[in-house]
Amino acid sequence: MYHPALWTAAAGVFVVIILQSVIYFRAIRKAAPAVGLTPAQVGSSVRSGAVAAIGPSLAVALIAVSLLPLFGTPAVLARIGLVGSAAFDVAAAGISAGTQGAQLGGPTYTQKIFALAFAAMTIGGLAWMLSALILTPILSKGDAKLRKVNPAVMAVVPTAALLGAFFTLAFTEVVKSPTHLVTMIVSAASMGACLLLAHKLHRPWLREWGLGLAILSALAVAYFMTAA
Numbered sequence: 001m002y003h004p005a006l007w008t009a010a011a012g013v014f015v016v017i018i019l020q021s022v023i024y025f026r027a028i029r030k031a032a033p034a035v036g037l038t039p040a041q042v043g044s045s046v047r048s049g050a051v052a053a054i055g056p057s058l059a060v061a062l063i064a065v066s067l068l069p070l071f072g073t074p075a076v077l078a079r080i081g082l083v084g085s086a087a088f089d090v091a092a093a094g095i096s097a098g099t100q101g102a103q104l105g106g107p108t109y110t111q112k113i114f115a116l117a118f119a120a121m122t123i124g125g126l127a128w129m130l131s132a133l134i135l136t137p138i139l140s141k142g143d144a145k146l147r148k149v150n151p152a153v154m155a156v157v158p159t160a161a162l163l164g165a166f167f168t169l170a171f172t173e174v175v176k177s178p179t180h181l182v183t184m185i186v187s188a189a190s191m192g193a194c195l196l197l198a199h200k201l202h203r204p205w206l207r208e209w210g211l212g213l214a215i216l217s218a219l220a221v222a223y224f225m226t227a228a
Helices: 004-031 039-052 054-071 073-083 086-098 111-149 151-174 178-201 204-208 210-227
Strands: none
Touching: 004 039, 004 073, 039 054, 039 210, 054 073, 054 086, 054 111, 073 111, 086 111, 111 151, 151 178, 178 204, 178 210
C-alpha cells in the first residue's frame, strides 16, 4: 500500500494532462480555418498523431511495468507515465541512492532512499519543464524576428533540426549490432512503402498508419533475428 498523498499527486498529474489535451484540441479546431485546414484534415492529423504514439507508448508501458517493483505504482505513473524517460529516471535514482551508499532494489533500498531517489527524479524533470517554460517565449520572439527577415529560414531550420535529431538517434542505435541496423532499414523501408502506396493508391489511411506499421514490422524483424 502507498500513502494517499502519492496517489493524489499521481492523479493530479493526469488531470493536468487531460485538461491540456482538451485545451490543445479546442485551440486546433479554432485555429484550423485561419490556416486553411478543413475539419477532415484536422481529423486526419489527429489520427496520425494517435497512431504514431502507439509504438512509443507501448515501449513506455513495458518499461513502467518493469519498474513497478522498484519505484511503486504512484511514482511510476507520475514519472515514467508523464515524462517517459526511463533512462533518465533510473540514472537519477541510481546516482542519488549511490550517494548514500545504497543500491536500487537491494537490501539497502529503504524508504528513506526511495524518497531521496524520487526527489532526484522529480527535481530533474522539473528543470526540464521550467527550461521549456522559460525558453519557449524567448525562442518564439526569435522565430518572429527571423520570419520578418527571411521567412524561408524558419521553413528550413525546423526541418533540418528534426532531421539532425532523428539521424543522431538512429546512428547511435545502428552501430550497436547488425540487428539494430537491419531493424532500422526494415522500418524505413516499411514507412517508405506505406507513403508510396498511399500516394499511388490514393489511400490516406496508409499514411496515417505508416509509422505504426513500420514499428510493428521492425519489432517482428528484431524478434526473429534475436531468436535465431
